[in-house]
Amino acid sequence: MSVNYQFLTVVILGTVVAHYLANTAYNLFFHPLSKYPGPCFARFSAWPSFYHTARGDRHIWLWRLHQVYGPIVRYRHDSVAITTPEALRAIYDSSSNVRKSHSYNVWHKKAEAPNTFSSIDKTRHAQRRRILNAAMSDKTVKSAQGYVIKHTDRWLELLSTQKSEWSEPRNMCQWSDNLQFDLMSELCFGKPVGTMEPGENNLRSIPHDIAEWMWLTFRIMHSPFSDIWIWPKPRGLDALFARYMPKPIKHCMKFVEEGVAKRLDQEEQSDKNGEESERKDMFHYLFQAIDPDTGRRGWSRQDLLEEADMLTIAATDTTAAAIASAFFYLSRHKIAYEKLEKEICSTFPTADDIKIGPKLSGCEYLYAIINETLRMSPSGMSEFPREVLPGGIQVEGEYFPSGVNIGCAFYALFHSENVYGDPSIFRPERWLIGNGVSEADVAEAKKAFAPFSLGARGCPGKSLALMEMSMVFARLLHGYDFRFAPGDKTGEGDANMGWGRQNKRQYQTRDAFVPLRDGPVSEEQLPIRSTRKDSEYGVLRSRMSSGCEGHGDGGGRKRGEAVRWETLR
Numbered sequence: 001m002s003v004n005y006q007f008l009t010v011v012i013l014g015t016v017v018a019h020y021l022a023n024t025a026y027n028l029f030f031h032p033l034s035k036y037p038g039p040c041f042a043r044f045s046a047w048p049s050f051y052h053t054a055r056g057d058r059h060i061w062l063w064r065l066h067q068v069y070g071p072i073v074r075y076r077h078d079s080v081a082i083t084t085p086e087a088l089r090a091i092y093d094s095s096s097n098v099r100k101s102h103s104y105n106v107w108h109k110k111a112e113a114p115n116t117f118s119s120i121d122k123t124r125h126a127q128r129r130r131i132l133n134a135a136m137s138d139k140t141v142k143s144a145q146g147y148v149i150k151h152t153d154r155w156l157e158l159l160s161t162q163k164s165e166w167s168e169p170r171n172m173c174q175w176s177d178n179l180q181f182d183l184m185s186e187l188c189f190g191k192p193v194g195t196m197e198p199g200e201n202n203l204r205s206i207p208h209d210i211a212e213w214m215w216l217t218f219r220i221m222h223s224p225f226s227d228i229w230i231w232p233k234p235r236g237l238d239a240l241f242a243r244y245m246p247k248p249i250k251h252c253m254k255f256v257e258e259g260v261a262k263r264l265d266q267e268e269q270s271d272k273n274g275e276e277s278e279r280k281d282m283f284h285y286l287f288q289a290i291d292p293d294t295g296r297r298g299w300s301r302q303d304l305l306e307e308a309d310m311l312t313i314a315a316t317d318t319t320a321a322a323i324a325s326a327f328f329y330l331s332r333h334k335i336a337y338e339k340l341e342k343e344i345c346s347t348f349p350t351a352d353d354i355k356i357g358p359k360l361s362g363c364e365y366l367y368a369i370i371n372e373t374l375r376m377s378p379s380g381m382s383e384f385p386r387e388v389l390p391g392g393i394q395v396e397g398e399y400f401p402s403g404v405n406i407g408c409a410f411y412a413l414f415h416s417e418n419v420y421g422d423p424s425i426f427r428p429e430r431w432l433i434g435n436g437v438s439e440a441d442v443a444e445a446k447k448a449f450a451p452f453s454l455g456a457r458g459c460p461g462k463s464l465a466l467m468e469m470s471m472v473f474a475r476l477l478h479g480y481d482f483r484f485a486p487g488d489k490t491g492e493g494d495a496n497m498g499w500g501r502q503n504k505r506q507y508q509t510r511d512a513f514v515p516l517r518d519g520p521v522s523e524e525q526l527p528i529r530s531t532r533k534d535s536e537y538g539v540l541r542s543r544m545s546s547g548c549e550g551h552g553d554g555g556g557r558k559r560g561e562a563v564r565w566e567t568l569r
């Protein structure tokens, strides 16, 4: 029997086109989200969302869509962003009838072993999260303090020159990455990696590798082909990817695996010998964590590996980005800088007094600076999509049925004029009652603010991250000074950067789930790090001073003696 190939081709093509047209018509006119406004192309496809993900300006795009279409925007055929303070709570609250969207499946390294972050199934997640919470308690944060102080002090020592002059140019983004990575390696698996130390170190590229991996996965997550990626994952794709993954990602994975294996051996050995483990780091608590339901140790070797992997990634880039952003804002806002310096110096007689406790938590201005930094340049900018479960959900008076994706665009909400009035201005005072800011104003600002997200899927590392940030900036301003290099524009917005990116006094980042940073951001520089030489970046110059009592120049620095240095960017 002869086959008429021409006819067959026409039939196949015809079927594909008919399917596409039918799908488009369904999405435009009959889909449960069809009544919501949004750009025409986005209402029947995932391409516009993918396009902006690939450009790294997804957060700006969603912000703009809300300006044009209002608080509910259909930005993909199957998804809407509902960006109001009420929606934030309704969607992310623990009791909400949603779960993480199907697209989070792209984040598992092994489909059969999702970690706490990428678990979609609510029961499975709750089980893992209970164990993680037990391992990330206040006790863990307190035990982490010693490591944070050790690394911060060393970092500050390295940043300052021993002379009475400003230091040479320094890339503060790179330096924040190094601090955070050294710290997380120590906390997660007790491995001192010394990437902040001078000299060659092949681990120094790992924070950059992590960002590369995040960005690649984020693009897959928002691509129209994410389902095509997810389905074969447990059917061979994971194994194939593990074999052929880009070299930097392999480098990062190998580092974590080796660290975990070593640390696990130590813990198992101490356990066998009935000894108390010497190291009280995060891994120790992960290893020791008891599942409150079963009363037994919570995690297997594979689980521990997955969790440590996730924690290294979740903790490194987010906090490092926040530290780099705070540098940016403080160096451009002299009054805020001086107010903070005054608060720290009047609260703590010496740098050694800066420790967790009522004095530190009473530094209101310090926390206002941290809040304002995370509002202006949040470490999580996305809409964190959630799939509605059977039974549907009511948000902002609208009913959303099972199966659709909803989310609140965090960056857009933190830049809402309705809530913040002047969202483009770095104004830490908005978080403090007094000077024309009422209790109601602060309450309203807080209602729309959740940089660590909320509820059962909110960030378990929040206390640790806040402790680190407060420790870094309190110790920094207690003894040091910094400023940006005159004339340098790194990280600033610019008139040529398009809508939403023109603010010179805002740190510009790219959305890769975590912020890719190091601006100035130009379209042809993806990923944006690594293209500049160190000498082109900001500098830190140090000069001696008598610390908080006065900032005169002095001679060589001794321990406990305050040093002032400048960041020139």
Ligand code: HEM
Residues within 6 Å of the ligand: 116, 117, 118, 129, 310, 311, 314, 315, 316, 318, 319, 322, 378, 379, 380, 384, 451, 452, 453, 456, 457, 458, 459, 460, 461, 462, 464, 465
């Ligand atoms: C400034 C620092 C940080 C910010 C702004 C931040 C923000 C967030 C946000 C917005 C989420 C929710 C993501 C989603 O729904 O998809 C999240 C989740 C998470 N974060 Fe953080 N984070 C920070 C630091 C950390 C640190 C230091 C750790 C660990 C030590 C950590 C561990 C996690 C984990 C494990 C999750 C997943 C939780 C779950 O799904 O149950 N984060 N974080």
